[in-house]
Amino acid sequence: MCAALLHASDASLLCCAENSDSLDNLEESPSHSRGSAAVQETSDGNDVFSNQQDERDFGDHAGFFQGEGSADYREVLLAMEAKEKDFMPCWEKVDAQGEGMLEHRSRVVTCMQDLCRKLRFGDSTFFAAVNLLDRFLSVHAVKDDLRVLFPLIGIACVSIAAKMAEVHIPSLRSLQALMGPNLPFNAQHIQRTEMGILSSLGWAVNCITPYTVLAYVVKQKCAERPDREGLALAVFQEAVQQLRTSVLGKEYLVRSATESARACVALAFEGALEANAQQRQANDDGAIKRNREGFETGAYPNKRARSPTTPLCSQWLF
Template sequence: MLHCEDALEEDENEDEDATREWAPGRPGASIIGPAYHHLDAEETLSNEVNKEEELGPFTACPLPAEYRQVLVPWMREVCNARALSPATFFAAVSLLDRFLRASGEGATPPSLLQLVALTCVAVAAKLEQQQCASELLSLARDENGNLYKADDSRMMEIHLLDMLGWRLRTPTIYTFTSLFLHRVVNRPQDGQVVPPGTEAHFRELVLRLAELAVLDSELTSVSYSSLAVACILVAETEIKGGQMHASLKTVESLRTVPGLRDLSNLSAPVQRLYCLYKSLTSSSR
């Protein structure tokens, strides 16, 4: 956290992210991850789906889109500049959206958004990497252009934790994409989602799509588990020629995941994500 306090240490080992050792983008991870044990993997997935259900239905982030479309990319730049992990970035965005939902529309003045965002990044860095991020405070300024004081950031941190009910270890889109990737790569008998030899490229593509998903304000009302399925499906589409067709195997492969929501309602988020990806790739040519 911003001041490296130990208030969260009691809970740090009670609910460790099961994706920590093999999630995409982590140094040292092999292309296919560790040995796959189906029953253990299914239990982990079921637990994460249940945690998501306990949070209640996802609703659109109340922050105006024009603010969020600046704030979240800025958070990504901060994470990249400080060499923070993808897991930290996705956790920070989840904390931000949850805080804004809990606070309600208009409750957070625009002048405080930078401080809120940096607090989310700092807390996420503590959770995901056990890393102190006190230097992040120098990146935020108040409405008069002055640097925030230590007391300001400490109060914001406490306010954030109170609004979230001190419930910080909740699944993110990164949690689900990691778990789903581990499953589809190691369970071709459920449907050949990932063509042999494309595993590394497939993982990179899924991570890119997950970033696009959390950067987009229109997708904030979609659960992370559903967005993760959409990321896998769009990645499969691209790997297999760039056209949506009936022979795609993502839904078939993930249909039996314990507790996963009805996958028949994926059309809208898949189309949105696919269009975002195509727009990005077209503009980069």
């Protein structure tokens, strides 16, 4: 059945010339982090993934938030806003494919997220892969009888994005193994699907996603705060979590990259301010408690110890 699907005329989305070697718009983006998922090949030819811990976390962005660049990041953000429309999916075309399309998309995006987590890929890789998927669905209507190909399309998008953002790229055989034994796809199917996606999107794969602009939006939001460095990192971390959740919904498809980033940053910023206020209150309460205990026990040598019957306030003699 799989072979018939892959070679049917309706499945032309998987077929294109495989001898193209140009990536016209491939540029290095400062927001695209390089991964540390290592793939090793054993003597028997099997790929095994190392257990190397991804130590990037938010360290790169912490340095970015500490920078003193005045208007530079604002200029970059404006440039991204001007260009992001070139990488926006068309929600109307995706929605026109039927009620089940959004559910299928949500399921495959969840699988893509799990795959990126297993491979220790960075967030930039995951969100770029989702962008490729959404834009592909905007130019190709996947018919009901071909939706069995969704896992194949999703894993091909992850593979393409990884080649753009990661240092260590897993082999197609490794990706095939991670798809599980129940899916009748092999490495050649993944490769052909990659080429079909690239051809459909005009090789425009260095895309602008909400994650691409997120750090710049955070820095702009926190620029006037006296505690901007620590606050910005806290806001960024929470905003990433918000993005990971929102990626499954319709709003993620409807909004531009900057709109999605700003919405997540607004929620994260409000939460960070509330958390800071609670922490300050807890610190103040702790200081008051320590002072009170010091006066009661005579821990402060210049103060009289309070007798059991003396009101505490009378011992606050300065």
